[in-house]
Amino acid sequence: MISHMARSTSRQLSTAAERREVVLRTAIGTFAARGYYGTTTAEVAKAAGISQAYVYRLFPDKESLFVAVIEYCSVRMREAFADAAAKATGSDPGTVLEALGEAYARLIVDRDLLLVLMQATCAASEPAIRDAIRASYAREVEYVRAVSGASDEAVQHFVARGFLCNTLTAIRADEVDAPWARILLTGIRHY
Amino acid sequence: MISHMARSTSRQLSTAAERREVVLRTAIGTFAARGYYGTTTAEVAKAAGISQAYVYRLFPDKESLFVAVIEYCSVRMREAFADAAAKATGSDPGTVLEALGEAYARLIVDRDLLLVLMQATCAASEPAIRDAIRASYAREVEYVRAVSGASDEAVQHFVARGFLCNTLTAIRADEVDAPWARILLTGIRHY
DNA sequence: GATAGGAGTAATTAACCACTCACACTTTGC
DNA sequence: GCAAAGTGTGAGTGGTTAATTACTCCTATC
Known part of the structure; x- marks a missing residue:
């Protein structure tokens, strides 16, 4: 069993688990731009450096792949929050939320x-995707609430601000030089 | 020239302008569920009660159609805001924003x-679509700011709350019976 | 009432896409 | 060193889709 753990450098082929990880990481970039329907499995394969056929060895179908990508992103986001919360200078709700906001702003670098x-x-009109994204929001909201101890209202406000960030990122509002863009971007850190 | 304005009821065929209007109105429902990439022109045609080929007589291509739908929605939203602002009981920023929020909540009925x-x-990774949605946000933000006279911060907060509503609508959060859903839905009217 | 132009469609096309299969190479266990 | 299991691919397949074409029918105008 120990020999199973051989490092990939000693092998010419990757293990399926390693490949799956690579696919999930690189598929983020392809799904981010054109979403579930607009992204082809060929694009995902190319980004991961494998054949399109092998995508179907690693994931049963496109929907399962996308759901796995959602969960991968969800986990990474909560990791970023956990890091930020651990490094927060205080433990009162305001200070912790501030630290989480900072972590979120840093996530935007990724886009x-x-x-x-x-x-x-x-x-979310696809049931499996709706379930996955609901679960992602559920974990996120519950985590923010638990770690910050903030009021329901403050948590809601935090999430709403996050959605504003997402939208501004999607339309690349930072490239727009106009009053409306400045109003929406005010106080939103973007590195 | 006057005879050109013959009412549609006196004709068996619609004018192209009338058909375009019908297509835009009914296409909202099809694009809302699966977006630009996930919606086929055949679905749009079926919803409008015309053949798929005729969609291409009314609009040069799918992208132009989608852009036209965006602008149609944008106009209808601002109309709803204008109605609400006209009926607002007071003219101070808080009261007007309250009325606009009420109008937005009523728009959610449409979904x-x-x-x-x-x-x-x-x-928005498609340049033409990005331009259209930026223009839509530009008009919306400018309108809300001008009609309410609210501070930049209040306008930003209003828009962020709107995006929260959109997200909750997309995932049908109102059907979820869990604490996280209640936190996010708090204070959000949904009729 | 003929005719020009607009409304509307059935049928088709060329490209594309999710998914499969037969097959080749590599690694592991014994 | 060999068999079993695992990694990986080229070459499809059947279905779908955006866009076009060639055509019919309707309507206004003179």
């Missing part, structure tokens, strides 16, 4: 991670 | 109108 979750929201 | 604008945001 793609947040956009995938927004794309998942837009593809 | 589809708001969802189309969210779908457009998600399809």
